[in-house]
Amino acid sequence: METIRFSSSVELATAYVAAAGAVPTSETAAITVKGLDVDSSATAEVSGNTQATLYINFTKGSLTNVSIKIYGSYLENPGSGDWYQEVVETDSTGVATLDAFSIVLTANAVVVYHFPIGAYKALKVTVTGSGTQTGGALTLNLGFRTN
Secondary structure (H helix, E strand, C coil), X not given: CCCCCCCCCEECCCCEEEXXXXXXXXXXXXXXXXXXXXXXXXXXXXXXXXEEEEEEEXXXXXXXXXXXXXXXXXXXXXXXXXXEECEEEECCCCCCEEEECCEEECCCEEEEEEEECCCCCEXXXXXXXXXXXXXXXXXXXXXXXXC
């Protein structure tokens, strides 16, 4: 049996914490990371097959759900119009389409989501809660590993 070893995890940004009753009900940037250059001295390096991991701890409370979206940019310091939402390929009719991706949680959850950083030079994670705020809470942590 072969053991595959990875470099240690690195947290890319300060954790996002929305305490009980404070999950935003309009799309709000929770974590933004800029400067993910593709050179060997940068935090994340494309040639190292970098993958990000989003750790999600959600308490539903009276909320209907929370929606988490991931955006990337090819610019190191993107403006408001320079972000591109992650997509997922769907095929319900025999024709593959790209649909905007979001993680929608409707119950208490402690989960992780892995995604490639690819050629991104910046990442943004947004959150939107819907329903009544009472008791709803959310903590997000973003880290990465390289092969």
